Amino acid sequence: MTVGETDEHLAERLANAAGEILLDLRASGEFVDKALGRVGDARANAMLMDELRAARPDDAILSEEEKDNVARCGVSRAWIVDPLDGTREYSEGRSDWAVHVALAVDGVPTVGAVALPGLGLMLTSGSPTPLAPANAPLKMLVSRTRPAAEAVYVAEKMGADLVAMGSAGAKAMAVVRGEADIYLHTGGQYEWDNCAPAAVAIAAGLHVSRADGSPLVYNCANPYLPDLLICRKELADEVLRLAGEFVVE
Ligand SMILES: Nc1ncnc2c1ncn2[C@@H]1O[C@H](COP(=O)(O)O)[C@@H](OP(=O)(O)O)[C@H]1O
Ligand SMILES: [Mg+2]
Numbered sequence: 203m204t205v206g207e208t209d210e211h212l213a214e215r216l217a218n219a220a221g222e223i224l225l226d227l228r229a230s231g232e233f234v235d236k237a238l239g240r241v242g243d244a245r246a247n248a249m250l251m252d253e254l255r256a257a258r259p260d261d262a263i264l265s266e267e268e269k270d271n272v273a274r275c276g277v278s279r280a281w282i283v284d285p286l287d288g289t290r291e292y293s294e295g296r297s298d299w300a301v302h303v304a305l306a307v308d309g310v311p312t313v314g315a316v317a318l319p320g321l322g323l324m325l326t327s328g329s330p331t332p333l334a335p336a337n338a339p340l341k342m343l344v345s346r347t348r349p350a351a352e353a354v355y356v357a358e359k360m361g362a363d364l365v366a367m368g369s370a371g372a373k374a375m376a377v378v379r380g381e382a383d384i385y386l387h388t389g390g391q392y393e394w395d396n397c398a399p400a401a402v403a404i405a406a407g408l409h410v411s412r413a414d415g416s417p418l419v420y421n422c423a424n425p426y427l428p429d430l431l432i433c434r435k436e437l438a439d440e441v442l443r444l445a446g447e448f449v450v451e
Contacts, residue, residue, distance in 0.1 A: 221319030288369025300371030314401025334380025374399030
């Protein structure tokens with residue numbers, strides 16, 4: 203524990219440490235395929251839980267890899283953590299995976315760190331970087347393995363190119379980094395998949411919402427949070443209109 207450490211610094215330090223664990227484990231060759239993902243998830247989670255409990259004993263924690271306790275809902279400050287987002291891609295030796303460490307305060311994604319260890323990058327809500335100009339043609343990110351039909355529809359209507367990528371964090375950060383312009387997902391996700399990405403994207407000045415335009419709310423009793431839109435602000439109205447149009451068709 204670092205005395206007097208800010209929430210921003212804690213999130214970044216822990217996301218970085220989990221990324222190191224995951225990179226070292228993969229490089230060791232001790233595990234492969236699904237076992238590599240399973241062990242990586244467990245080891246990164248164990249470190250994150252130990253560190254968070256020591257550093258912030260009064261805060262609640264929600265982790266993909268930890269048994270949930272709904273008592274957390276009565277606590278204002280909740281750390282929402284995905285020790286390894288894009289487990290499949292990590293196990294396959296790819297670079298599109300992430301570590302998410304976020305702090306939600308009264309349901310709002312307030313602090314976030316998203317490590318992209320495979321790319322040697324760390325993006326945080328504490329030190330946002332300026333947005334690059336939009337891509338021409340526009341680029342729309344979708345899941346490699348389960349692209350949302352709404353996203354494919356919206357991309358086609360907007361003349362945007364589809365870019366398939368693993369990991370919610372990697373996709374959200376591709377928008378923050380200017381590699382793409384829109385990340386629209388529907389059909390399933392959990393709070394840990396998108397809380398830290400949402401916090402970083404908000405700090406970067408992007409539009410962040412549910413796919414119907416309503417706010418993303420965290421630390422809910424049911425952590426299922428199945429859809430989101432992260433995009434350049436000037437594109438949000440059109441994406442939301444088209445996504446709504448798809449639903450009613
Ligand atoms: N339909 C769905 N239902 C539940 N989780 C989903 C989902 N689609 C994506 N996810 C989760 O969102 C993350 C990013 O997925 P994708 O790469 O397909 O975009 C993955 O997290 P994990 O790797 O932490 O399990 C994945 O499990
Ligand atoms: Mg995840």
